[in-house]
Amino acid sequence: MTRVNIHKIQPAAYDAMFGLEKYLGTTDLGTSLPELIKTRASQINGCAYCIQMHTKAALENGEKAERLFALSAWKESPLFSEQERAVLALTEEMTLITNHGVSDEVYNRVQEHFTEEQIAQIMMVIATINAWNRLAVATHTQ
Template sequence: MSQRIDYYKVASNGLKPLLAMESYLGEQTTLDPLLKELIKIRVSQINGCAYCLNMHTTDTRKLGETEQRINCVSAFEECGFYSDQEKSALRLAEKMTLISDNHISNELYDDLRTYFDEKEYCDLVLTISQINSWNRIAISMGTTI
């Protein structure tokens, strides 16, 4: 597939809110940067976004993450090398990405709140929403690696 439209050029004003959200998530959240990258990888796996998978696995390596944890994120539930906090956040990422089939239960919310305060929970939801938006844009526009 080749790039269909240079959306940064054609719709730059439409991308400004997404870029502002990136700035917020990068500068005004206390979420662990590695956790945010693991979330972006898992969501991009579910959505099948090669461009974002390539970007975020590269970014995760730059932050010092191990190949084992990068390679196994799709099977995080079966792996003992993800923390309970990370697993809880990755569960939310999966549920939100496939939300029409998987509503966010009170049990999952309660579990998340044992690890994340109100602002951090909001920032998790925004992080997951943001990468879902980028995946959909990249896939629809034919963004290539």
């Protein structure tokens, strides 16, 4: 069964989402960290379309395949820095927000590594990819 094509039916909605993407391109988070966030959230949300898109982008930006392979097990992997671990923990808690919100422990770990401006940027990356994931999964985007 074909599902609604929001981009075609409601292009203004997609224009707004692309506005968020344009903003995300202005952050000072670099290229690697946002792609790790986007890939991890997409893994949690089961969004094959976004996993493929963001692992490809990560590789094109110089990310190592080995780290992408280990991303779903980042807690046990030695391949991620403490800074990345803090962001991945925040990504998981924001993506699974109904479980218990964002804990003080996770938020405090992020504060150890990032400025308030960067934390706001990280949260916007997480929120935006979660919105994209939900749209792609709900509409069976291929």
